[in-house]
Amino acid sequence: MTRRELRIGLFGYGCVGRGLHDVLESSNGIKAEIVRICVKDKTKERRLPMSFFTFDKNDILNDCSINLVVELINDPDEAFEIVRQAMQNGKSVVTANKVMVASHLNELVDLQHKHNVALLYEASAGASIPIIRNLEEYYDNELLHSLRGILNGTTNYILTLMHSEGRDFAAALHEAQEKGFAESDPALDIEGWDAKYKLCIITAHAYGMFLDPDEVFHYGISHISRHDIRYAKEKGYKIKLVPYVGKTDDNTITCFVLPRFVSPDKYLYNVDYENNGVITEAAFAEKQFFAGKGAGGHPTGSAVLSDISANSYGYRYEYKKNIHDTIRNFTRDHHIEIYLRYHNEKDRDQFSFSEVSEFYNNHIYRYIIGTVNLKDLYDIRNKLGSMSIFIASTGRKILRV
Numbered sequence: 001m002t003r004r005e006l007r008i009g010l011f012g013y014g015c016v017g018r019g020l021h022d023v024l025e026s027s028n029g030i031k032a033e034i035v036r037i038c039v040k041d042k043t044k045e046r047r048l049p050m051s052f053f054t055f056d057k058n059d060i061l062n063d064c065s066i067n068l069v070v071e072l073i074n075d076p077d078e079a080f081e082i083v084r085q086a087m088q089n090g091k092s093v094v095t096a097n098k099v100m101v102a103s104h105l106n107e108l109v110d111l112q113h114k115h116n117v118a119l120l121y122e123a124s125a126g127a128s129i130p131i132i133r134n135l136e137e138y139y140d141n142e143l144l145h146s147l148r149g150i151l152n153g154t155t156n157y158i159l160t161l162m163h164s165e166g167r168d169f170a171a172a173l174h175e176a177q178e179k180g181f182a183e184s185d186p187a188l189d190i191e192g193w194d195a196k197y198k199l200c201i202i203t204a205h206a207y208g209m210f211l212d213p214d215e216v217f218h219y220g221i222s223h224i225s226r227h228d229i230r231y232a233k234e235k236g237y238k239i240k241l242v243p244y245v246g247k248t249d250d251n252t253i254t255c256f257v258l259p260r261f262v263s264p265d266k267y268l269y270n271v272d273y274e275n276n277g278v279i280t281e282a283a284f285a286e287k288q289f290f291a292g293k294g295a296g297g298h299p300t301g302s303a304v305l306s307d308i309s310a311n312s313y314g315y316r317y318e319y320k321k322n323i324h325d326t327i328r329n330f331t332r333d334h335h336i337e338i339y340l341r342y343h344n345e346k347d348r349d350q351f352s353f354s355e356v357s358e359f360y361n362n363h364i365y366r367y368i369i370g371t372v373n374l375k376d377l378y379d380i381r382n383k384l385g386s387m388s389i390f391i392a393s394t395g396r397k398i399l400r401v
Contacts, residue, residue, distance in 0.1 A: 095120075127153065
């Protein structure tokens with residue numbers, strides 16, 4: 001297949017944009033050149049000559065010589081407008097914006113078909129891990145039972161410091177920010193939003209369902225305490241933030257994001273610091289494990305570069321499982337076992353446990369382990385942030401309810 005030459009218009013020159021520029025400059029196998037970069041801050045010093053930069057998006061979007069737009073900005077609403085206009089103007093797009101992709105995937109797929117362009121977004125889901133391409137190609141006709149993993153390097157870095165070095169949450173978060181793994185406003189990461197958006201994108205390729213992120217339950221790590229870390233260590237576990245999607249029957253899936261107890265015999269146990277890991281379980285390929293860097297400009301930039309390379313050959317996602325329509329339903333009517341650490345009885349009473357397997361209560365530390373329905377957690381999701389609690393999945397399968 002003939003490889004076409006790419007003239008790239010780049011939006012954003014932050015950590016990932018600079019990382020992409022570095023890896024592209026080091027690559028000899030791609031005929032691609034960044035010809036214009038659109039940024040906002042006119043006063044910021046840049047490491048490239050100012051002749052490369054523009055402050056008007058139309059200088060890229062209306063330039064007929066630019067045939068690929070690479071979008072790497074933070075604002076998902078602005079990113080969507082850029083991507084939509086680029087595709088309408090006949091330009092293919094590579095993006096790393098997981099919020100934008102997850103929130104508009106249906107419309108973006110329609111735009112690809114209507115304007116005969118490609119939208120590639122490998123870096124939006126697993127940073128350096130090529131999970132989307134594998135789901136699209138290797139698992140295109142495979143019967144996936146489930147997929148779970150660590151998809152957020154920020155929370156994994158924090159949890160590693162808390163477990164291995166005894167840091168409290170605030171100190172671990174501060175170090176993650178100093179290292180550049182967490183934003184100054186880390187809510188997207190620590191509240192589980194980032195992992196949920198990535199899970200929704202992955203679900204589209206794993207099962208062919210375009211989920212509304214608002215319909216998916218998520219709970220992050222912002223309320224974790226040393227009590228929870230100590231309990232996990234006493235039991236031989238680590239706590240990881242784990243998005244999960246899996247089949248409940250032949251044509252139905254469920255998915256959620258929760259902290260999870262992970263035992264030493266599991267692949268994710270040794271995925272520490274800013275690394276990510278993904279486990280797939282399938283009918284024929286059985287269990288497989290992917291691991292790699294989950295944060296940082298160069299690892300994410302390498303995934304963006306991979307999409308640029310693929311686009312030079314005319315590659316695009318086919319969404320085969322969506323076309324085949326083998327999975328038709330999404331449900332939250334699914335039982336899971338959780339650990340609930342709480343302070344007030346009134347908070348515990350918000351949870352409808354169908355079974356309880358363990359209970360502990362003293363004047364400073366209280367927890368209960370038992371079975372709840374995911375739909376009940378979803379129903380009280382807006383109250384959870386104001387409660388003095390922490391929730392984690394035990395990871396144990398529920399054999400009966």
